[in-house]
Amino acid sequence: MALRHAVLAALLDGEYSGYQLAKAFDVGVANFWHALPQQLYVELARLEKDGLVAGRQVVQETRPNKRVFRVTEAGLAELEQFAAAVSKPSFIRDDLLVKVQAADHxxxxxxxxxxxxxxxxxxxxxxxxxxxxxxxxGDVDEEEFLRRGDRIGPYLTCLRGLAFEQGHRDWCVRIADVLRQRDAQAGIAPAQAARKATPLPGVLPGRAPRTLPRQP
Amino acid sequence: MALRHAVLAALLDGEYSGYQLAKAFDVGVANFWHALPQQLYVELARLEKDGLVAGRQVVQETRPNKRVFRVTEAGLAELEQFAAAVSKPSFIRDDLLVKVQAADHxxxxxxxxxxxxxxxxxxxxxxxxxxxxxxxxGDVDEEEFLRRGDRIGPYLTCLRGLAFEQGHRDWCVRIADVLRQRDAQAGIAPAQAARKATPLPGVLPGRAPRTLPRQP
DNA sequence: GCACCATACTCAAGAAAGTGACTAGTCACA
DNA sequence: TGTGACTAGTCACTTTCTTGAGTATGGTGC
Structure with a gap:
C-alpha cells in the first residue's frame, strides 16, 4: 500500500496542508502517484495517529485556518523501509487505450x-x-543540478512525468492520424463493411493468426 | 468501469478462454489494461449473464476441458457506446517512482x-x-499494415506499450546512473550527512524554493 | 510415486479507490 | 445580496482491486 508512502514522500520538502497535497496529487499534475482529496485527508489522519507525520494548526487571516503536516523521524524510518522493500510492478489501465484496442469494430x-x-x-x-x-x-544547468542539488527526487519524478507525456502525446497524434486516414480511405471504397465484420470466427482473412503472448 | 470493456475489446479477435485472457492481461504483458485471473473469470461470468459474451465448452483430450467466450452483438453495442463516452484521464501510481521521489532521504x-x-x-x-x-x-511494412490491415487495434495499443517501456527503460537507466554518481561523490566527500538532513524546516539552503504546482 | 509445471478454474475476505455529495469562510463582481 | 471561485476540509456509500488461498487434470522428471 503506497498511498501512505507517496504522501510521506511528498511531505519531505517541508510542511504542507491537506489542500496543498490535494493539488499536488491532482490527476492533471501528479507524476508519481494520483490520489483524491478525501483519500489524502483520511491518510493524513492515519499517518498522524501512527506518529509518522506531525500536524499543527496555522491561523490565517483572510483564509480559513489550516493544519499543516511534516514527516517525523518515524515517518522517515517508514520510508527507508519502504525504499528497501521490493516494488510492485507498474501497469496501465487506460480507457482510451481500450477504445483504441477496439477501434476496428x-x-x-x-x-x-x-x-x-x-x-x-x-x-x-x-x-x-x-x-x-x-x-x-533555478539557474543551474540540469546535469549540474542532478550532480549537486540538495533535493533532486521531485526533479527525477518530474522527468519521468515529462517523458511519459511526451511519448503519450506523440502516440496519440500518430494514432489519430492513422485512424483518420483509414476513415478517409473507407469513405472512398466500401471497405467499411468488411472492417466491421463480426469477430466470429477468430482468424480473419489476410491477417497473421493472433496468438496471445506466452507468459515470460 | 472499464474492466468489462477491456475484456470485450480483448475478445474481439475470436474466442478465448478465461485462462488465455488471464495470460493476456498479465502484468508482464498487458499494454492497455491489467487484471488478475479471478477478476477475469468473475467478469466473464457477469458478461455472459448480461448477454454481452457467449460461452461454450471445449472438450480437450490431454488438458482439462475449457470454456471459451466470444463477443455478442449486444457486447459490440456496449463497446460502441463505451467508445463514444468520455474517457477518464490516465495517471501513474508507481511504487518505484515514490521511492525515487524520496531518494534524497x-x-x-x-x-x-x-x-x-x-x-x-x-x-x-x-x-x-x-x-x-x-x-x-507479418511480412507487411508497418505503414502499409496500418493503412490496410483488417484489425489494427491490438497493434496500436502494442505500439503504446512499446513506447511506454522504451521511455521507462531510458529513464530508469539514466536515474540509476545519476544516483550512482551522487553516491560516488558522497563517498569522496562527507556530503552524506547534509543530504540526510531532517526535512524541517522546508527551505533547504541553495535550493530554489519548492512551490507546489498551481492547478492548471 | 512424488513434486513440479502447465492448463483451467473458484472462493472469501479485506483493502483501496471512486462517487457524490456535503460543510464553512473569504473575496470579487454584478 | 447572490453567485462563483478559492481555500480548507468531511462523510457515507459503492465499486474495484488485491490478497491469499483453494480445486482438478495430465504430463514430465527424478
Missing amino acids: VGTGPVIEQLDERAAAAQAKIELFGELLRQMR | VGTGPVIEQLDERAAAAQAKIELFGELLRQMR
Missing part, C-alpha cells in the same frame, strides 16, 4: 476526437512539467 | 538496484512487444 469518430483531446492535455502537461523543472533547478 | 542502494531491475524488465518487454508487432503485421 467501433465508430472511430469519437475515438479520434478523444485522442486529439488527450494529445492536447499531454501537451499542456509537457509545458507545465517543463516549467516546474526550470523552477526546481 | 533514504538509502539509495536498494533504489538503484530496483531501477536496474525495472530497466531490465522494461527491456524484456520491449523485445517481447517488438516480436508481437512483427507477428501481427
Whole structure:
C-alpha cells in the first residue's frame, strides 16, 4: 500500500496542508502517484495517529485556518523501509487505450476526437512539467543540478512525468492520424463493411493468426 | 468501469478462454489494461449473464476441458457506446517512482538496484512487444499494415506499450546512473550527512524554493 | 510415486479507490 | 445580496482491486 508512502514522500520538502497535497496529487499534475482529496485527508489522519507525520494548526487571516503536516523521524524510518522493500510492478489501465484496442469494430469518430483531446492535455502537461523543472533547478544547468542539488527526487519524478507525456502525446497524434486516414480511405471504397465484420470466427482473412503472448 | 470493456475489446479477435485472457492481461504483458485471473473469470461470468459474451465448452483430450467466450452483438453495442463516452484521464501510481521521489532521504542502494531491475524488465518487454508487432503485421511494412490491415487495434495499443517501456527503460537507466554518481561523490566527500538532513524546516539552503504546482 | 509445471478454474475476505455529495469562510463582481 | 471561485476540509456509500488461498487434470522428471 503506497498511498501512505507517496504522501510521506511528498511531505519531505517541508510542511504542507491537506489542500496543498490535494493539488499536488491532482490527476492533471501528479507524476508519481494520483490520489483524491478525501483519500489524502483520511491518510493524513492515519499517518498522524501512527506518529509518522506531525500536524499543527496555522491561523490565517483572510483564509480559513489550516493544519499543516511534516514527516517525523518515524515517518522517515517508514520510508527507508519502504525504499528497501521490493516494488510492485507498474501497469496501465487506460480507457482510451481500450477504445483504441477496439477501434476496428467501433465508430472511430469519437475515438479520434478523444485522442486529439488527450494529445492536447499531454501537451499542456509537457509545458507545465517543463516549467516546474526550470523552477526546481533555478539557474543551474540540469546535469549540474542532478550532480549537486540538495533535493533532486521531485526533479527525477518530474522527468519521468515529462517523458511519459511526451511519448503519450506523440502516440496519440500518430494514432489519430492513422485512424483518420483509414476513415478517409473507407469513405472512398466500401471497405467499411468488411472492417466491421463480426469477430466470429477468430482468424480473419489476410491477417497473421493472433496468438496471445506466452507468459515470460 | 472499464474492466468489462477491456475484456470485450480483448475478445474481439475470436474466442478465448478465461485462462488465455488471464495470460493476456498479465502484468508482464498487458499494454492497455491489467487484471488478475479471478477478476477475469468473475467478469466473464457477469458478461455472459448480461448477454454481452457467449460461452461454450471445449472438450480437450490431454488438458482439462475449457470454456471459451466470444463477443455478442449486444457486447459490440456496449463497446460502441463505451467508445463514444468520455474517457477518464490516465495517471501513474508507481511504487518505484515514490521511492525515487524520496531518494534524497533514504538509502539509495536498494533504489538503484530496483531501477536496474525495472530497466531490465522494461527491456524484456520491449523485445517481447517488438516480436508481437512483427507477428501481427507479418511480412507487411508497418505503414502499409496500418493503412490496410483488417484489425489494427491490438497493434496500436502494442505500439503504446512499446513506447511506454522504451521511455521507462531510458529513464530508469539514466536515474540509476545519476544516483550512482551522487553516491560516488558522497563517498569522496562527507556530503552524506547534509543530504540526510531532517526535512524541517522546508527551505533547504541553495535550493530554489519548492512551490507546489498551481492547478492548471 | 512424488513434486513440479502447465492448463483451467473458484472462493472469501479485506483493502483501496471512486462517487457524490456535503460543510464553512473569504473575496470579487454584478 | 447572490453567485462563483478559492481555500480548507468531511462523510457515507459503492465499486474495484488485491490478497491469499483453494480445486482438478495430465504430463514430465527424478
